[in-house]
Amino acid sequence: KQEVTQIPAALSVPEGENLVLNCSFTDSAIYNLQWFRQDPGKGLTSLLLIQSSQREQTSGRLNASLDKSSGRSTLYIAASQPGDSATYLCAVRRGSNYQLIWGAGTKLIIKP
């Protein structure tokens, strides 16, 4: 059974720092992995999607990597800003039926 874990559950860093969020999964047979951002009381916004055949994806200050053999993905945020404060969730798609397995998220606070 696929399980997705995100550690730490919360992270607080000063503005300007580069940081890494972690996502681990137990079954390497994944279709793709996505990173999402959720602001309080809001829906989720997709940040990056990595197909199983890819190693990384980049969008602006964000870079996501995927290592299926070790069951890990990381989301790298460069030059963090207070506006980056949100909960970041990762989700693994396990097959062609569109179902996703979710981590519980990392709540990120960027201090001005």
Place this chain on the structure above:
Amino acid sequence: DGGITQSPKYLFRKEGQNVTLSCEQNLNHDAMYWYRQDPGQGLRLIYYSQIVNDFQKGDIAEGYSVSREKKESFPLTVTSAQKNPTAFYLCASTDEFSGNTIYFGEGSWLTVV
């Protein structure tokens, strides 16, 4: 603009009542989903539908029901059989031609009073 619209944003349910949450999308997506989110937890799948007139139970379907009579609509009914319905409910959609990116609505808060 294309997107997913959930309504109402806030809903209060009395004990023994059924309530229905609306989800409409104009993205022309085939697949639609309902998730439940509780504080400090990941999303849990309630129901999903890959095509009109067909839907499947997710991991926590007990006490919920859905219909998919139109491609753009996927309403969720929280029945009185759901003993702990207070949560944040999220509707989502995707299809093969969107690069598998999943799009979410803004969510609906349901509180039992």
